[in-house]
Amino acid sequence: MTLLQRPVLVLLLLVTHHLLQCWIAFGSVDEEGQKQEEFNEELLLKPLPDRTVLAHFHFQSSAPPSTSNGRHHHLFPKAISQLVQKFRVKEMELSFTQGRWNYERWGGFDPIASSNAKPPGVELWAVFDVPQHQVDASWKNLTHALSGLFCASINFLESTSTYSAPEWSFPPSSGNLRYGTLPREAVCTENLTPWLKLLPCRDKAGLAVLLDRPSIYRGFYHSQRLHLTSTGSGSKGTDSGIILNQALTVVLQPIQPNGQRASMDHASEKHIQPSWSLSSIFGKQVRGRCVLAKSSKVYLQLDRGLVAELKRIHKENEKSVANGLTSENFWSYPSFELSANPDRIVVEENSLHSKSSSILYNFQVEKYSESEPLDLGLTWKIPVVWLCQSAPLHSSRYLMGSGNERGAIAISLKSTQLREGFMGAFADNERCELRVDVFQVVPWYVKVYFHSLQVFIDQQPKAVSDVIEKIHVSPSKDKVSPGMMEMVLKLPCRVKSAALTIEFDKGFLHIDEYPPDANQGFDIPSAIISFPNFHASMFFLEDGSVNKSPLLSKFQEKSPVMSYTEVLLVPLTTPDFSMPYNVITITCTVFALYFGSLLNVLRRRIAEEERFLKDKATKKTGQLPLLLSKLSAKLRGRPWEPPHSPPSSSFFISSKLVFKVILVAGLAVSWQYYFS
């Protein structure tokens, strides 16, 4: 009987086990058949014209809106979902950046430059889904939570003098948006590690394995970004869907096999771009995908300018060699060689603003494994020189004036070759206008005079009302809020250069408000210049693949071209911090001298002094017995004592003692009397 029962039991167990497994596996699927939590990892590599390589990691985790699962997540980081739930964050972007994006060399028009190039330090903006009066409290709590999460001093953004509420420079938010930057915040390993911990595979598997700390931080520029949007009804207390985009952009210099940096090359091969591979720029290879990721892809992007240049070279080659290459077969160009065969080649749809289109080589990480790692490399065979597409106007910002009292900030916009190229078609139109949005925050101790705003177009001063269509200014309040300026400029299309200047006075800080390294100067955060007429988007012909890549769909988003200006360093008058002590010492000395002498004059009695002098004169005669007593003391070997000990004090003490004794005796007598 038992023998029969056992297999049945085992079978039953097996079945339930399987059922359980299935249930666990599909646990995140709702009854309504909603989407599952997803994670995608992608890496985009791109050679840059100045012999460097751009690597852009993009990780996307998404949690669907779910009512039944409550707070359980499979892939989505719990820390982030708790953050969203607690502070009702609708949209948030946090970036940590070190170095400055070089808009001239690395481009300013493509989606990476325009939405992933960030100002140095920390930048945070967030939109909250709470009533207006709670926004500031939510912001404060959010900054503290983020500072704990990312090991950074983001909590300095809690004070009202560090953040502002822009109205139209960011996504429309009806006053629920807060923006703050910390230009001097250091960015290092301790910020990257918690960021990586949000990924399901951390940096143990998948593309994140490449993130070797020393090689990343050796680069010219690195920016780690976290962008989240929560959709659905967060206000009803239900779990809303969240999409978390984590991007890390680094610009690295490939290390040559001989250990030298690429720039050390010989003069003869000056124009040959350095060859690189994943192992030469990161020191690591991709050994398979993160198993939790839905898709894991590596792209190699050839810039529009580079493709155009290659086509030109190719045509010349065809003329001479006439080898029958199809124009689609780009990767077998004789000008360069790839170490791995791409799985797919995606060509950008011809964009409006440029003549050629960029090319993406797609590599599926699934195909590679521990034994056969992906070490994507690019070897150049012929020298290529190209330029990245830059923003319509190149913006820069600088300080004017000298001294510690006043100065001026100038923002200059210069036209680039791009604008001349394709705006030429519109240029003949007299009414053609170029819209430029400027957003600028200045700390309160830089007291900006908004009336002193001046506009120069092609070195000619213009009336402010002619150029500025719309302006929103919120002046700074001392120690309360920073000054903020939002402007919409309308520039003529033919403009060669434009400049805005605004004057300021330097304020004084309280002695406690100076940072320990005040002598280094104070930072004015980057201004944001955006060009709403131009969209930094790339459209790729997807060959009907079901799983659309999040990175490519991010590229296709219509976002205006944006650029950040430099951070300005303003030297303020810094006191010599030992000065207060000097002042105190000198004042005390003066006071002591004054009051001492005054007291001396007031208290001095001439008559008494004369008598004292007389006494002294008499004492001189009675010196002999004193001397004698001294001598005798010495002979006896005892320390000499003055002959007259003060008897009054001893008498006083004894009288006190007597009084005490009497008091105690009286008390005792009364006690006795009472009890008898």
Add this chain to the structure above:
Amino acid sequence: MATFINSKTIFRLLVLPCLLLYSSIAHNSSSVEATMHTNNWAVLVCTSRFWFNYRHMANTLSLYRTVKRLGIPDERIILMLADDMACNTRNKYPAQVFNNENHRLNLYGDNVEVDYRGYEVTVENFLRVLTGRHETSVPRSKRLLSDEGSHILLYMTGHGGDEFLKFQDSEELQSHDLADAVKQMKEKLRFKELLIMVDTCQAATLFNQLQSPGVLAIGSSMRGENSYSHHLDSDVGVSVVDRFTYYTLAFFERLNIYDNASLSSLFSSYNPSMLMSTAYCRRDLYQRRLEEVPVTNFFGSVMETIHTDAAYKALSRKDSGRFKAQMSLDQSVHHHERRTLINVNDQDEILNTKAEDQQGASTCPFTSFYEKLRKGENVDSLVNYGLVAMLPLLGVSSWLFQ
């Protein structure tokens, strides 16, 4: 004369409740002292800014690595670094910090969790961490969430002087501030034992004002002495470690988590000629003998796991029984220690031991009565006792006033 005797009896009667009250207080305090060591915390502070103070950050990170290696988890370490050296533009080795010329060990590995950094490292924040007086929004990772069973290691390094330690070249922490903070921590039951380790010039002077029991303090140098750096790394360009910390690490590198080296062996490992200063240890506030205290009591976290094979209900019963046993054991240990103490000058403690002695003698009817009273069992009998006790009192007083 007769009246005198009478007043004496009255006095005795008055003393009795006083004694009762006192013994109950004494008992309470002894039960507080007997809490088990349950967890370990570490507060590691580097107070110096600027690149040339690289060694102070390397000191702190070395200690961080050591305590992490010996078992204190990251969430129980509060790390305060006043400047960013690892990703400093002057650092030739980005994202790496070394404490030795041989560059064998990167202290700034992949998993460093810095809780306070840069401008956040101020005297105010330091004292807030110690005393636990934070704003409500401060996250848990930035708080010292210790309790009365915690052993805390407080390591500080920077530039200091006679009774002060500089923070970021602009503020000072004075020995009074430190002593007050520690006293407050003691009163708030935020630690059981505290080890303060300071590597700075004239470090010993920083401990002058300490007065809370359970505190052990080690400083790298005496009053009037400087603490020197150990060696210069010509690749990094600055000195990379201080002597005191270097030899502390040399001691710890030999240990693993299961080693039983005592604190006294650590202290005796400091050689004044190598240190070029005299390491000073203030141990008069610390009751236990240093020979018996393993270094892992402060520098590691050795958790005693209690194995249970039943569900929660059984566990709680079993656990409480075990805890009681542990408590009595602990008490007896205390007993032993008190006897071995050479100069007990604290009146309270003597009385305390006396009270415990009384308890130990179970034959004493008074203690059994007291026990009943304390437990609050059968209140009725207590009232009866009280009434009976009132009778002689009444008799005596009436006899007196005859």
